[in-house]
Amino acid sequence: MLGKRIREIRKRKKMTLEGLAGEELTKGMLSLIENNKAKPSMESLAYIAKRLGVDVTELLEEVSSLELREVLEKAEKLYNVKLDKSPERYRKVATLIEPYLENLSNGYESARLLDIYSRVLYNEKKEGWRELSDRAAIMYDEMMLTAKRASVGIFRAMVKFLEHDYSESLTILLSERAELEANHAYIDPMTRVDLDYNEAILHFAVGDSDSATRVMESAIDFSKEHRIFYRIDDLYRLAAAHGEMTHDEEKKRHFTLKLKQYGEFADDMFSLVFYDVFTLMSLISEQKAYAEALVIIDDYLSDPKLADNFEDLFFLEKGKAYFGLKRYEEAIPYLEKAKTTKWAHHPFDLSLVYISDVYKALCYHELGNRDKALQISLEAVENYRPLPASKYKDFANETYRIIKESGKNSG
Numbered sequence: 001m002l003g004k005r006i007r008e009i010r011k012r013k014k015m016t017l018e019g020l021a022g023e024e025l026t027k028g029m030l031s032l033i034e035n036n037k038a039k040p041s042m043e044s045l046a047y048i049a050k051r052l053g054v055d056v057t058e059l060l061e062e063v064s065s066l067e068l069r070e071v072l073e074k075a076e077k078l079y080n081v082k083l084d085k086s087p088e089r090y091r092k093v094a095t096l097i098e099p100y101l102e103n104l105s106n107g108y109e110s111a112r113l114l115d116i117y118s119r120v121l122y123n124e125k126k127e128g129w130r131e132l133s134d135r136a137a138i139m140y141d142e143m144m145l146t147a148k149r150a151s152v153g154i155f156r157a158m159v160k161f162l163e164h165d166y167s168e169s170l171t172i173l174l175s176e177r178a179e180l181e182a183n184h185a186y187i188d189p190m191t192r193v194d195l196d197y198n199e200a201i202l203h204f205a206v207g208d209s210d211s212a213t214r215v216m217e218s219a220i221d222f223s224k225e226h227r228i229f230y231r232i233d234d235l236y237r238l239a240a241a242h243g244e245m246t247h248d249e250e251k252k253r254h255f256t257l258k259l260k261q262y263g264e265f266a267d268d269m270f271s272l273v274f275y276d277v278f279t280l281m282s283l284i285s286e287q288k289a290y291a292e293a294l295v296i297i298d299d300y301l302s303d304p305k306l307a308d309n310f311e312d313l314f315f316l317e318k319g320k321a322y323f324g325l326k327r328y329e330e331a332i333p334y335l336e337k338a339k340t341t342k343w344a345h346h347p348f349d350l351s352l353v354y355i356s357d358v359y360k361a362l363c364y365h366e367l368g369n370r371d372k373a374l375q376i377s378l379e380a381v382e383n384y385r386p387l388p389a390s391k392y393k394d395f396a397n398e399t400y401r402i403i404k405e406s407g408k409n410s411g
Helices: 002-012 017-021 027-034 041-051 056-060 064-077 089-103 108-123 129-142 147-161 166-183 187-206 207-225 232-245 249-266 269-287 290-301 304-324 328-337 347-366 370-384 392-408
Strands: none
Touching: 002 017, 002 027, 002 041, 002 056, 017 041, 027 041, 027 207, 041 056, 064 089, 064 108, 089 108, 108 129, 108 147, 129 147, 147 166, 147 187, 166 187, 187 207, 187 232, 187 347, 207 232, 232 249, 232 269, 232 347, 232 392, 269 290, 269 304, 290 304, 290 328, 304 328, 304 347, 328 347, 347 370, 347 392, 370 392
């Protein structure tokens, strides 16, 4: 209400009733106005607004833009806290925004609060998030906030991606991108690269490597041309992963080296770690340099900070190295530890998760436990079945065939 708004702004600005009243109003009249027992004339309202240093429209709004900005600032901070450090962050964000939902109309603050709240509802598995996302998207379009509008489209596509419905995810992204390009005359370089990157990973996810490679290489060239280097590390990692999946060692080496160069240039630990991960894959699978690989792996696992973020990958490679050294009983526990899907949704990532079962099956086979080996290898084949063709999928199928045939031969 008007009186409450005047009082809130006055107190925020640390003004007394006398200070705000000045020479044109009495303290008593101002007190009546603040308690909604008297209505000021437009002249008095303009005077009060001038003394407070705000526009008259801000006093008349049910929720001032200043208040919304403060709520948004708090919501952004809460929403961007890592979930493992604040398990209740979604509930806290919802509690903060909910009282303002009915008063959100137009403007950036309203659009962004609707956007955040819709994502909170989705993450909390509650209904209604799509409608709020639609409202936010319309506002972003009206204000020509291209990057924010693109972010909504990518989010909608990723909802299906996380359900592993890659085809529908790609359809949504392409539709959202077409709508964005039709309604926004200018798309800034970073937004374009963001769209390209997400489109590329989805083309790869559905097995369309040609389209994925075309979009990915276009994004890399565009990023270099405009000297923005935005997502360049993600693009290099994606290209190297494609080389790994398709047994294209030349491509993998080329983009792995690019990833290392970027990591050294930008002092980016994430890129340098993945350079070492790809290096380990080559040492173990191609060069059979198992002892050398184990030295690198143990260095990483001895660093709590690095191990906490990447231990799944290093457990997998350690299990593979032990298998290569014929230390099968030692390999199995590490292959068991590597089997987690907390970070894996893309077929490239899922392939790494599922390959641990293939090596585990081979370990049991070498240890003479054929029944368990056959069971695990069959599970791996079934896990790989919906994924696009890759050397990992071929390896799983071949392993199952070998184990199955060995039983016939022994019989």
